[in-house]
Amino acid sequence: MSSEKLxxxxxxxxxxxxxxxxxxxxxxxxxxxxxxxxxxxxxxNKLSPTExxxxxxxxxxxxxxxxxxxxxxxxxxxxxxTFLVKGSRDKRVDIEVLSGKAFTPEND
Amino acid sequence: xxxxxxxxxxxxxxxxxFQNFLEDKRIYVFNQNYWKKTVKPFLQKNIKPAAxxxxxxxDPHNIYNTAFADGQKMYDGNPIFSTFVSQNKxxxxxxxxxxxxxxxxxxWTEKSDFDNRKELVIVLELSDLTKKIAARLIEHWAKDAxxxxxxxxxxxxxxxxxxxx
Numbered sequence: 449m450s451s452e453k454l455x456x457x458x459x460x461x462x463x464x465x466x467x468x469x470x471x472x473x474x475x476x477x478x479x480x481x482x483x484x485x486x487x488x489x490x491x492x493n494k495l496s497p498t499e500x501x502x503x504x505x506x507x508x509x510x511x512x513x514x515x516x517x518x519x520x521x522x523x524x525x526x527x528x529x530t531f532l533v534k535g536s537r538d539k540r541v542d543i544e545v546l547s548g549k550a551f552t553p554e555n556d
Numbered sequence: 557x558x559x560x561x562x563x564x565x566x567x568x569x570x571x572x573x574f575q576n577f578l579e580d581k582r583i584y585v586f587n588q589n590y591w592k593k594t595v596k597p598f599l600q601k602n603i604k605p606a607a608x609x610x611x612x613x614x615d616p617h618n619i620y621n622t623a624f625a626d627g628q629k630m631y632d633g634n635p636i637f638s639t640f641v642s643q644n645k646x647x648x649x650x651x652x653x654x655x656x657x658x659x660x661x662x663x664w665t666e667k668s669d670f671d672n673r674k675e676l677v678i679v680l681e682l683s684d685l686t687k688k689i690a691a692r693l694i695e696h697w698a699k700d701a702x703x704x705x706x707x708x709x710x711x712x713x714x715x716x717x718x719x720x721x
Contacts, residue, residue, distance in 0.1 A: 516624075517624055517625075520624030520625060520626045520628050521624060521625035521626040522624070522625040523621065523624055523625055524621055524625055525621065526619065526620050526621055527620060527621055528620050528635070528638075528648060529634050529635075530634065530635075530648075530650050530677065530679060531634075532650070532652070532662065532679045534656075534660075535656075535660070536662075537662055537664075538662060538664050545621075549625065552625075
């Protein structure tokens with residue numbers, strides 16, 4: 449099945465300053481809190497130490513948003529959130545929930 | 557290509573608007589209405605069909621979900637406002653906590669993966685200065701910009717006067 453047909457889709461992105469890295473999901477079940485945090489960490493680990501350090505606060509905010517969402521039952525698409533590196537032109541971490549549901553609590 | 561930004565570090569005299577919007581939900585709603593009023597004159601008349609074609613909820617002025625699954629609203633300004641501005645162009649405004657010593661605003665355009673449309677993203681701390689820059693960008697995006705490239709050039713021209721490139 450093509451990823452577009454899967455019900456629950458989205459991605460985490462680290463962008464700006466010439467960087468464009470992402471971690472996507474496309475699956476039949478909503479993305480759980482645990483899987484979301486794991487994907488976000490995977491994205492973070494793709495970056496160079498400098499890129500990671502620059503976006504440290506943005507990753508913290510993204511992590512916090514995912515956890516807050518989980519305590520509120522998750523989120524439904526469409527979600528588009530930008531966590532800009534303060535003072536930068538466009539260095540950021542983005543969260544996009546393209547379809548379905550994400551960040552569901554573990555017991556959901 | 558992601559476009560440009562501005563942080564005018566020569567300017568220190570400015571006034572934040574809706575300063576407590578993250579603490580006071582009433583101010584937050586006033587702040588949202590401010591954006592609605594600011595953007596309205598620039599919107600094309602066909603945005604409702606555009607939103608429908610793109611399979612977006614009835615309200616073309618609220619493209620993104622800003623509530624959690626349990627219905628609780630996020631009230632965090634990310635985004636504080638989003639809308640279709642024309643058939644294939646959208647706008648997303650992320651308003652951050654006012655805390656910088658200098659006017660803070662940045663903008664870029666990006667292609668949406670949701671559907672066949674392009675989006676102007678503005679991230680700012682709202683002040684009497686940044687509101688004017690934002691309004692210029694929104695007007696050009698809605699009325700004149702034919703593609704991302706021309707918008708990039710316009711953003712550059714607006715920011716070139718006082719940017720810290």
